Amino acid sequence: MDLFEIRGGTLDVIAEEAEHQDLSRDSTIMADREARPPRGVSTFQRFSVGTNESLHFEPCEDSLPSPTPPEDELDDDNVFREGETEGEIVTVRNRLQGKVAEMENFAGHLEEIFLTVEENFGRQEQHLEQHYNDVLLTLSQRYDERAAGLEEEKKGKLEALYKQLLACGRAMDASKELIETAQKVYRSQDKRLFLKAVMPTIKRIEDFAKEEVELTLSTSLEFNTPLSDMSDVKTMMDSINVVPAPSAPVINPQMPNSASQTSLRVCWSLFSDDTVEYYELYYRPVLEDTPADSSCAPPVSKVKVKETHCTVADLLPNAQYELWVTATNTTGISPASEKALYMTVPSPPVIKQRECTSCPEAALIRWESGNTNPVDSYTVELSEMGTDATENAITESIVAVPTCQCVIQLQTGRRYLISVRAVNIGGPSDRSEVITVSTTGTLFYLLEETAHSCLSISEDGFTIFYGDEELPISAMALDDNNTFSRCVAVLGDLIPVRGRHYWEVEVDDGTEFRIGVASEDMERNSYLGANNTSWCMRHILTPSRHKFEFLHGGCSPDLRITVNPVRVGVALDYERGTLSFFNVDLEQHLHTFHCNFPKYVQPCFGLDNPGALTVHNGIEAPEYAFI
Amino acid sequence: MSLTQVSSNKCAGGFQKVFEHESTELRCKMKFAVYLPPKAETGRCPVLYWLSGLTCTEQNFITKAGSQVLAAEHGIIIVAPDTSPRGCNIEGEDESWDFGTGAGFYVDATEDPWKKNYRMYSYITEELPKLINSNFPSDPDRMSVSGHSMGGHGALICALKNPGKYKTVSAFAPICNPVQSPWGQKAFSGYLGSDRDTWQAYDATVLAASYSGPPLDVLIDQGRDDQFLSANQLLPDNLIAVCSEKKIPVVFRLQPGYDHSYFFIYSFMSDHIKHHAKFLNA
Numbered sequence: 001m002d003l004f005e006i007r008g009g010t011l012d013v014i015a016e017e018a019e020h021q022d023l024s025r026d027s028t029i030m031a032d033r034e035a036r037p038p039r040g041v042s043t044f045q046r047f048s049v050g051t052n053e054s055l056h057f058e059p060c061e062d063s064l065p066s067p068t069p070p071e072d073e074l075d076d077d078n079v080f081r082e083g084e085t086e087g088e089i090v091t092v093r094n095r096l097q098g099k100v101a102e103m104e105n106f107a108g109h110l111e112e113i114f115l116t117v118e119e120n121f122g123r124q125e126q127h128l129e130q131h132y133n134d135v136l137l138t139l140s141q142r143y144d145e146r147a148a149g150l151e152e153e154k155k156g157k158l159e160a161l162y163k164q165l166l167a168c169g170r171a172m173d174a175s176k177e178l179i180e181t182a183q184k185v186y187r188s189q190d191k192r193l194f195l196k197a198v199m200p201t202i203k204r205i206e207d208f209a210k211e212e213v214e215l216t217l218s219t220s221l222e223f224n225t226p227l228s229d230m231s232d233v234k235t236m237m238d239s240i241n242v243v244p245a246p247s248a249p250v251i252n253p254q255m256p257n258s259a260s261q262t263s264l265r266v267c268w269s270l271f272s273d274d275t276v277e278y279y280e281l282y283y284r285p286v287l288e289d290t291p292a293d294s295s296c297a298p299p300v301s302k303v304k305v306k307e308t309h310c311t312v313a314d315l316l317p318n319a320q321y322e323l324w325v326t327a328t329n330t331t332g333i334s335p336a337s338e339k340a341l342y343m344t345v346p347s348p349p350v351i352k353q354r355e356c357t358s359c360p361e362a363a364l365i366r367w368e369s370g371n372t373n374p375v376d377s378y379t380v381e382l383s384e385m386g387t388d389a390t391e392n393a394i395t396e397s398i399v400a401v402p403t404c405q406c407v408i409q410l411q412t413g414r415r416y417l418i419s420v421r422a423v424n425i426g427g428p429s430d431r432s433e434v435i436t437v438s439t440t441g442t443l444f445y446l447l448e449e450t451a452h453s454c455l456s457i458s459e460d461g462f463t464i465f466y467g468d469e470e471l472p473i474s475a476m477a478l479d480d481n482n483t484f485s486r487c488v489a490v491l492g493d494l495i496p497v498r499g500r501h502y503w504e505v506e507v508d509d510g511t512e513f514r515i516g517v518a519s520e521d522m523e524r525n526s527y528l529g530a531n532n533t534s535w536c537m538r539h540i541l542t543p544s545r546h547k548f549e550f551l552h553g554g555c556s557p558d559l560r561i562t563v564n565p566v567r568v569g570v571a572l573d574y575e576r577g578t579l580s581f582f583n584v585d586l587e588q589h590l591h592t593f594h595c596n597f598p599k600y601v602q603p604c605f606g607l608d609n610p611g612a613l614t615v616h617n618g619i620e621a622p623e624y625a626f627i
Numbered sequence: 628m629s630l631t632q633v634s635s636n637k638c639a640g641g642f643q644k645v646f647e648h649e650s651t652e653l654r655c656k657m658k659f660a661v662y663l664p665p666k667a668e669t670g671r672c673p674v675l676y677w678l679s680g681l682t683c684t685e686q687n688f689i690t691k692a693g694s695q696v697l698a699a700e701h702g703i704i705i706v707a708p709d710t711s712p713r714g715c716n717i718e719g720e721d722e723s724w725d726f727g728t729g730a731g732f733y734v735d736a737t738e739d740p741w742k743k744n745y746r747m748y749s750y751i752t753e754e755l756p757k758l759i760n761s762n763f764p765s766d767p768d769r770m771s772v773s774g775h776s777m778g779g780h781g782a783l784i785c786a787l788k789n790p791g792k793y794k795t796v797s798a799f800a801p802i803c804n805p806v807q808s809p810w811g812q813k814a815f816s817g818y819l820g821s822d823r824d825t826w827q828a829y830d831a832t833v834l835a836a837s838y839s840g841p842p843l844d845v846l847i848d849q850g851r852d853d854q855f856l857s858a859n860q861l862l863p864d865n866l867i868a869v870c871s872e873k874k875i876p877v878v879f880r881l882q883p884g885y886d887h888s889y890f891f892i893y894s895f896m897s898d899h900i901k902h903h904a905k906f907l908n909a
Binding site: 545557558559560561562563583586587588589590591623624627 | 842844851867870871874875876877878879880881882883901902904905909
């Protein structure tokens with residue numbers, strides 16, 4: 001079973017995918033003509049990804065591909081029509097990319113299964129070998145025992161017989177001796193000796209004759225062969241035929257979109273013919289810094305299930321868990337499966353309302369991850385609000401957003417509902433709270449972290465106050481590189497889009513203000529308009545009159561304005577390179593700076609004497625603002 | 628009222644023409660220049676009346692001011708009349724360059740021998756518009772006025788004396804307070820007599836103080852190095868003070884390095900035409 005063959009071969013089309021075949025085949029043909037897909041395989045595979053057809057990535061050069069090819073589609077003659085085919089190529093390419101990733105995942109899983117099956121069989125082989133080895137060992141042990149026993153017996157019998165033999169020999173010798181003695185006595189010429197010796201000798205012969213001669217064998221000639229007890233060998237042999245303990249199951253990798261914030265759906269399978277009574281699933285969280293000694297390791301939880309799947313609940317969001325499973329039957333418990341790592345889905349992000357900005361063509365959304373640990377990416381979803389303020393289905397998703405912010409291209413003069421999801425291997429989180437974005441005019445909040453310490457900002461974030469009280473010196477200590485230290489000013493968080501932006505500032509006759517724009521990198525210890533990185537309209541109050549300056553690089557044209565504006569309109573046009581100021585109430589043009597603004601600029605607001613001003617934005621620019 | 632075309636040159640996609648006619652107010656033949664933008668071929672266009680300054684004719688503006696490209700872009704007809712009646716043979720009319728020929732001061736003279744011909748105010752405000760509206764594709768409801776120096780004075784007084792007639796007004800180095808300036812005093816005493824009260828009817832600063840009418844939006848450019856400014860002929864401060872008090876919206880720009888010439892006018896003409904376009908094309 002060569003994995004590379006699997007990879008190179010064609011996977012079967014699953015019935016449910018067949019309906020997509022016709023639609024996609026055309027695109028596939030197109031794709032083949034225009035851009036070869038990475039492998040020559042069919043683009044269908046077992047694990048389908050629930051992606052939205054209108055996928056697109058960060059706003060970029062690619063145009064949005066249309067979800068389905070138009071009905072009057074391919075005249076092959078015009079296959080090389082630029083826009084359409086490009087869009088289709090992009091769709092197909094994205095789909096292919098997704099499916100290639102899925103296939104690789106699948107191939108990896110197959111590899112694991114292959115290895116596990118190999119292992120399982122290996123173990124079964126081993127098990128068998130061992131079993132039989134055990135049996136053989138036992139048998140040979142028995143044999144040795146029996147042989148030794150027989151040997152012993154033989155020795156014993158031989159010894160006994162030998163003893164007997166010796167005894168017989170001795171007896172014979174004794175008899176012989178006696179007889180010889182008797183004969184000697186009998187033959188003795190000496191009658192007196194004879195008479196002396198004859199009676200004891202006759203006695204001895206009588207005694208000897210009375211002696212029973214033991215003529216029976218001391219031992220039997222038969223060997224004792226007890227029945228050998230082979231029952232244990234029998235059980236061992238029997239047990240070979242008995243159902244073995246199961247082999248290790250194979251735990252599946254995590255299926256996309258199967259997890260929730262607090263639960264995981266785990267699946268596994270058994271790649272052998274084992275009978276299984278139940279499974280036990282073990283799991284424990286994987287901690288960031290696992291100490292070397294296992295004494296502090298998190299506790300392992302266990303669930304007993306009969307099916308080959310289980311939903312584990314009460315888990316932490318955006319957390320990685322290690323899971324393994326064992327199978328048990330009457331014989332015993334299988335070895336544990338490989339450990340699989342699963343992740344729960346993250347918690348939903350939290351959109352930071354005050355850090356979102358918009359303009360007629362786009363919106364910049366910023367959010368907090370909502371998770372302590374990193375997630376893989378974010379998905380931004382938006383839907384356009386209908387005129388009757390009903391919510392339409394999600395019209396667009398932007399996936400694979402790597403950071404906690406996203407610039408979205410939008411249509412002018414509409415209202416959108418935007419939400420964000422955090423995504424990790426486990427799948428997407430729930431939707432964050434929705435934020436409403438209106439593409440009428442330009443909307444921004446003030447960057448409070450840039451505000452001079454004497455400046456306080458109203459709760460709604462649009463009015464600034466320069467109070468008359470002396471600030472304690474300790475407050476100055478809070479200043480950092482980002483706050484204005486001399487000019488009592490604050491910057492606005494304008495969306496970095498090089499289009500047209502318009503906002504208004506409400507002041508009163510007595511307010512000495514500086515209103516305009518500044519580069520993001522303007523020196524914070526400088527005054528607005530006094531450097532080359534800011535442009536502003538300045539109102540100065542002298543004892544006798546009102547003076548207006550339009551400052552840049554410390555210089556201003558010499559102007560007289562007869563009616564003091566109390567509502568100043570500011571119009572920034574990046575493309576034309578203009579920054580214009582208007583008296584909104586009179587629709588009167590006051591002055592225009594011409595500069596090509598190489599860097600992004602931000603609205604700036606400063607007060608030169610105690611007073612207040614209010615920023616109004618999200619207003620559609622009046623016609624005269626961008627003539 | 629018949630018109631005779633004197634010249635026609637294609638310019639910036641439109642036509643710069645000069646016409647002559649017999650003026651009823653001025654009782655003499657008068658020339659005026661008309662620029663017709665490309666848009667005039669297909670529809671009615673608003674009209675900007677340009678009043679030139681001392682010693683000018685209808686030629687100076689159309690050859691030196693660089694107005695045609697912007698006029699074409701915004702679709703505005705520009706009418707530039709002469710600065711006084713010509714060939715009337717009035718005694719003393721050619722004695723000075725700042726009184727008589729080429730120095731009509733846009734008043735209706737009441738003194739002899741000027742009162743018969745020197746009726747530039749009525750010519751500009753009555754006869755000329757009627758003539759233009761009957762002979763050219765102009766929109767009679769949309770007109771505005773501008774000028775330089777003496778013409779600036781003329782533009783300001785026409786606008787202030789005719790609330791609502793002109794959609795807007797602008798000026799280059801205008802004589803803001805003729806009653807206080809040597810030029811004005813010379814001209815007014817000649818044309819209007821010694822009763823200074825009669826002069827006030829033609830003084831922008833005075834008129835501003837009593838202006839009541841639709842809101843104006845005035846743009847004034849003044850060269851800082853203008854010799855006549857330093858000679859106290861122009862007196863813009865007086866006008867600004869009055870307008871500040873009376874809340875008449877004025878944006879007055881002092882342009883460093885610029886003098887009284889057409890080079891100065893040329894440099895800021897586009898700003899003025901854009902200013903007029905805002906109101907004429909609204």
